[in-house]
Amino acid sequence: MRTSSTPQSISCRESIVPAVALFLSPLAVATLLILTVLALAGCSERERLAPPEEPGPKITSMEPDSIEIGAQVEIEGAHFGANQEGSKVHFGTREATVALWSDQRIVATVPTSAVDDSVYLEVDARTSNRIPYAIVEPVVALRLDKLQPARTTTGDIITIWGAGFDGQPGSPEMIVTFSGPNGRIQGQITVWTPTSLRSWVPVGAVDGTVQVEIAGHLSNEVPFSVAPTRIAYTAHVRPILQAHGCFGCHGPDRAEAGLRVDTALGILNTRSTHAPVVVRWDSPQSLLIQKLGPNPPFGDRMPKGCTECVTEAEILTLRDWIDQGAPGY
Numbered sequence: 001m002r003t004s005s006t007p008q009s010i011s012c013r014e015s016i017v018p019a020v021a022l023f024l025s026p027l028a029v030a031t032l033l034i035l036t037v038l039a040l041a042g043c044s045e046r047e048r049l050a051p052p053e054e055p056g057p058k059i060t061s062m063e064p065d066s067i068e069i070g071a072q073v074e075i076e077g078a079h080f081g082a083n084q085e086g087s088k089v090h091f092g093t094r095e096a097t098v099a100l101w102s103d104q105r106i107v108a109t110v111p112t113s114a115v116d117d118s119v120y121l122e123v124d125a126r127t128s129n130r131i132p133y134a135i136v137e138p139v140v141a142l143r144l145d146k147l148q149p150a151r152t153t154t155g156d157i158i159t160i161w162g163a164g165f166d167g168q169p170g171s172p173e174m175i176v177t178f179s180g181p182n183g184r185i186q187g188q189i190t191v192w193t194p195t196s197l198r199s200w201v202p203v204g205a206v207d208g209t210v211q212v213e214i215a216g217h218l219s220n221e222v223p224f225s226v227a228p229t230r231i232a233y234t235a236h237v238r239p240i241l242q243a244h245g246c247f248g249c250h251g252p253d254r255a256e257a258g259l260r261v262d263t264a265l266g267i268l269n270t271r272s273t274h275a276p277v278v279v280r281w282d283s284p285q286s287l288l289i290q291k292l293g294p295n296p297p298f299g300d301r302m303p304k305g306c307t308e309c310v311t312e313a314e315i316l317t318l319r320d321w322i323d324q325g326a327p328g329y
């Protein structure tokens, strides 16, 4: 039996309408009305016999409904097709990569640069219903990476580098603590960004660690030590450099590599070969310190040709000076 019903039903209706227009007598109209009703009934009877169209793809759910860029989501429903072939998953205007495709379940990766929109499928040029979604920012875990400096006197300000400092939406209850003689002591935060914060080192802090707490979440602890005194160039740094004969090569008569170290200003000058040799508040990054160790990044260990080199204790004093901001007095 021929089953193409749609063209037939159109031809039924088309055949009736001109006939109505031709016969205008009331009897003819009444008769034709009856015929019309019967004919239309016949048409729709034949329509009912036609096979139903293949149902299109239908999404019933997507998990999770708050989604992160790059995360995988599970889309459930019906009539997705046994495999992907040319079919697609769309997140708004973006196409997703598919990890798994079956007739009732798809696992897809939320595409980069997807924005709040709705997800839908395209299967054999037919589109499914749309399920709205919202992109959520991933929660960055609270973490401390580095202190700058990792050692200074109480009353100084340090920078704490890390991540997740804005992890809690709303007003963060953020606390910085330092090791104290009997448990932890709170520092005082001055400014913060998502990846760094600055805090005063509280009076009473002792060698130990720094930790950050936000709304009850604790970070890891990073080592911190307390310098006993303020280091001044004239009182503490200069005597060390002088005792090791630095001024003979980096002084008024001779300035090897364009560097003079007989004044604080000379050390901080920006015209030596690898200037700056001091990065204030960051002794590990400071060439002045790197050049005193057994493995300088270039050239010789200073003082050049030393047999009695600068001691660990002396280096610590120079470090403290830099980590306290390399004051010029």
Ligand code: HEC
Pocket (backbone or CB within 6 Å): 241, 244, 245, 246, 247, 248, 249, 250, 256, 257, 259, 261, 272, 273, 274, 275, 277, 287, 288, 291, 298, 299, 300, 301, 302, 303, 304, 310
């Ligand atoms: C005998 C001479 C001599 C003495 C003493 C000496 N230096 Fe040098 N220094 C040099 C020379 C030559 C260079 C350049 C070559 C090199 O980097 O090895 C240099 C380079 C440096 C640099 C790198 C500067 C730059 O911008 O490249 C630093 C920092 C430095 N010296 C620090 C010191 C300190 C601190 C002392 C004392 C503890 C000292 N030097 C003692 C000869 C000397």
